[in-house]
Amino acid sequence: MAIVVKAEVLEKTYQAGDVAVRAVRGVEFTIEAGAFVAFVGPSGSGKSTLLNMIGGLDKPSGGRLTVLDTDIAALDRRAAADFRGANLGFIFQDFNLIPVLTAYENIEYPLLMVQDWPAEKRHARVTELLDAVGMADQADKRPDQLSGGQKQRVAVARALATQPKLVLADEPTANLDHDTAYRIIGLMKKMRDEFGTTFIFSTHDPKIVGEAELILTLEDGRLVNAAGGAHA
Amino acid sequence: MRKVLKLAARNLARYWRRTLLTAGLIILGVVAVLLFVSVSGSFKGLIVGQITDSMLGHVQVHRKGYVASIDNLPLNLNMKPAEVERVEQALKGTDLVVASSPRLKFGAMFSNFTETTSIRLNGVIPEREASAMPMLAGRVVQGNIAGGLLEPGKVLIPEIMARGMKIKPGDTVVLVATNLDGSVNGKTFTVQGVLGDVTGPGGRDGYVQMDDARALLRMTEAEVSEIAVRLKSLGQLARAKADLTAALSEFKNPQGQPALDVHGWDQLSPFANIARMIDLLDVFVRVMLVGIVLISVMNVMIMAVYERIREIGTISAIGTPPRRILALFVSEGLLLAVIGTLIGAVLSYAIVYALNIWPVTFVFGREQNLLLQPSLATADVGLIAIVVLVVATIATLQPAWKAARMDPIMALRHV
Numbered sequence: 001m002a003i004v005v006k007a008e009v010l011e012k013t014y015q016a017g018d019v020a021v022r023a024v025r026g027v028e029f030t031i032e033a034g035a036f037v038a039f040v041g042p043s044g045s046g047k048s049t050l051l052n053m054i055g056g057l058d059k060p061s062g063g064r065l066t067v068l069d070t071d072i073a074a075l076d077r078r079a080a081a082d083f084r085g086a087n088l089g090f091i092f093q094d095f096n097l098i099p100v101l102t103a104y105e106n107i108e109y110p111l112l113m114v115q116d117w118p119a120e121k122r123h124a125r126v127t128e129l130l131d132a133v134g135m136a137d138q139a140d141k142r143p144d145q146l147s148g149g150q151k152q153r154v155a156v157a158r159a160l161a162t163q164p165k166l167v168l169a170d171e172p173t174a175n176l177d178h179d180t181a182y183r184i185i186g187l188m189k190k191m192r193d194e195f196g197t198t199f200i201f202s203t204h205d206p207k208i209v210g211e212a213e214l215i216l217t218l219e220d221g222r223l224v225n226a227a228g229g230a231h232a
Numbered sequence: 233m234r235k236v237l238k239l240a241a242r243n244l245a246r247y248w249r250r251t252l253l254t255a256g257l258i259i260l261g262v263v264a265v266l267l268f269v270s271v272s273g274s275f276k277g278l279i280v281g282q283i284t285d286s287m288l289g290h291v292q293v294h295r296k297g298y299v300a301s302i303d304n305l306p307l308n309l310n311m312k313p314a315e316v317e318r319v320e321q322a323l324k325g326t327d328l329v330v331a332s333s334p335r336l337k338f339g340a341m342f343s344n345f346t347e348t349t350s351i352r353l354n355g356v357i358p359e360r361e362a363s364a365m366p367m368l369a370g371r372v373v374q375g376n377i378a379g380g381l382l383e384p385g386k387v388l389i390p391e392i393m394a395r396g397m398k399i400k401p402g403d404t405v406v407l408v409a410t411n412l413d414g415s416v417n418g419k420t421f422t423v424q425g426v427l428g429d430v431t432g433p434g435g436r437d438g439y440v441q442m443d444d445a446r447a448l449l450r451m452t453e454a455e456v457s458e459i460a461v462r463l464k465s466l467g468q469l470a471r472a473k474a475d476l477t478a479a480l481s482e483f484k485n486p487q488g489q490p491a492l493d494v495h496g497w498d499q500l501s502p503f504a505n506i507a508r509m510i511d512l513l514d515v516f517v518r519v520m521l522v523g524i525v526l527i528s529v530m531n532v533m534i535m536a537v538y539e540r541i542r543e544i545g546t547i548s549a550i551g552t553p554p555r556r557i558l559a560l561f562v563s564e565g566l567l568l569a570v571i572g573t574l575i576g577a578v579l580s581y582a583i584v585y586a587l588n589i590w591p592v593t594f595v596f597g598r599e600q601n602l603l604l605q606p607s608l609a610t611a612d613v614g615l616i617a618i619v620v621l622v623v624a625t626i627a628t629l630q631p632a633w634k635a636a637r638m639d640p641i642m643a644l645r646h647v
Contacts, residue, residue: 083551084551113236113547
């Protein structure tokens with residue numbers, strides 16, 4: 001299997017006033033294509049920082065991070081945006097849908113504003129995704145007319161719109177009740193099966209963690225355990 | 233670009249109260265400026281038209297030093313026949329001139345046999361005066377000018393004098409004038425008509441025929457005090473003055489300076505200062521519009537960026553290029569400006585139209601019932617629209633730039 005993410009002695013240090021905070025300390029792992037991976041750990045363990053670095057939103061302070069054969073640290077601001085737009089999908093804890101757009105338009109947004117897809121192709125893709133996430137009958141509703149679970153379904157569809165190779169989800173179920181959270185994780189897994197996309201999500205919910213095929217546990221910025229089908 | 237504009241429109245609609253308020257400010261500014269430009273332009277045009285078309289003409293030619301002493305109406309500073317001939321030739325030599333009228337200006341005593349007062353008189357050739365001053369005939373408020381503006385042996389007198397001395401057309405009056413030698417001569421005239429007063433120099437002058445004026449002054453030579461010139465267009469004033477000055481420069485006085493002066497109406501009428509003040513106010517009003525648009529659009533866009541930091545973080549995280557984020561916010565500011573300008577222009581046209589249907593009259597100086605007929609030039613509307621759009625773009629650039637350069641991590645963490 002092709003390697004999607006490879007971290008080598010990865011470091012991230014923040015400066016909080018006069019204090020240097022080591023958020024990630026010498027982390028090493030690889031994630032293969034099509035994996036369904038969970039970063040697990042308590043708040044402040046470095047899960048989100050790792051996801052942000054993989055997503056090209058943040059840069060490592062040391063070590064090497066290769067995502068889809070690209071050295072993330074070498075990308076400047078514009079190149080990082082292009083890289084994200086071309087290769088990655090994002091799912092956020094607070095859904096982060098654009099409030100003035102309908103469910104359909106939110107899914108369409110990256111195709112329209114990031115990748116410039118032609119109208120016909122765009123429509124086919126959005127319709128396919130709306131069906132896939134079970135939101136076809138809610139296509140014309142705006143985010144404020146949808147429940148939390150429905151919003152996250154739309155967010156999953158939006159993350160998959162551009163057919164990314166990798167989807168990053170930072171605490172995607174944190175604002176959902178358990179049943180809905182399970183359904184969203186189930187949906188993400190289904191999408192992985194259907195489209196072959198690699199999913200990496202962070203969570204501190206032990207019940208959700210069980211759904212992952214590879215679990216990378218973090219504590220104080222260190223990788224303390226790796227369990228499942230990939231190696232760490 | 234269409235998709236960016238569509239999204240920008242949605243965002244404006246999202247904060248509709250703020251959008252309405254800002255668009256309202258822009259509309260108010262555009263309407264204020266366009267109405268001021270229109271009404272002040274109409275007022276200026278009306279008064280300048282009255283001054284130039286009924287008294288001064290667009291340009292006047294005098295002997296050097298005459299204008300400085302014009303209050304005394306000096307007979308010793310009249311143009312001699314050779315100078316007059318040269319001026320007439322110069323006027324014929326340019327295609328900018330429509331008509332010209334030589335005038336012999338002098339002061340006289342005016343008597344109705346019971347009361348006497350002083351009067352400023354213009355000796356004119358009626359046909360030429362009527363051609364050069366097309367609004368003069370319209371000033372005749374009493375009397376009959378069907379047979380010509382002015383007949384031999386008759387006088388046109390100002391209304392203020394007719395009213396004060398209870399004189400009406402057909403009455404006989406006596407004009408007494410002192411000639412260049414200091415001798416006094418008197419002559420009876422019949423009042424042919426009464427002229428309505430207008431503001432400005434010459435607005436209370438009387439008129440007699442040129443031959444009658446020369447007879448009264450016992451003038452043997454065909455001297456004139458000034459030649460009033462009407463141009464094809466007031467816009468050609470500067471060029472006409474330059475052409476005439478050049479053509480008359482060969483005439484030198486004993487000091488070796490040009491013997492003849494060419495003056496524009498704006499050098500002869502105090503209203504020119506008011507016109508300049510109106511132009512200055514026009515600039516101030518435009519500057520105020522720039523301020524209104526700059527502050528209101530900048531304010532609304534700064535607020536928009538501040539309130540949508542997480543949203544900016546989201547669209548940035550999913551790969552929206554910074555230039556597109558910049559375009560999105562600039563489009564919002566531009567759309568606001570376009571909406572404000574369009575509605576403002578339409579409202580202005582409507583108000584100007586209404587002002588022409590239900591005209592407003594006003595009083596200026598001694599003139600009553602002056603009719604305001606404002607109009608809006610397309611060039612003015614276009615210029616204002618360009619100013620608003622450019623200023624709105626400038627006002628949007630800083631917040632839009634900030635949004636485009638925002639760190640997605642910081643933006644996504646924003647609460």
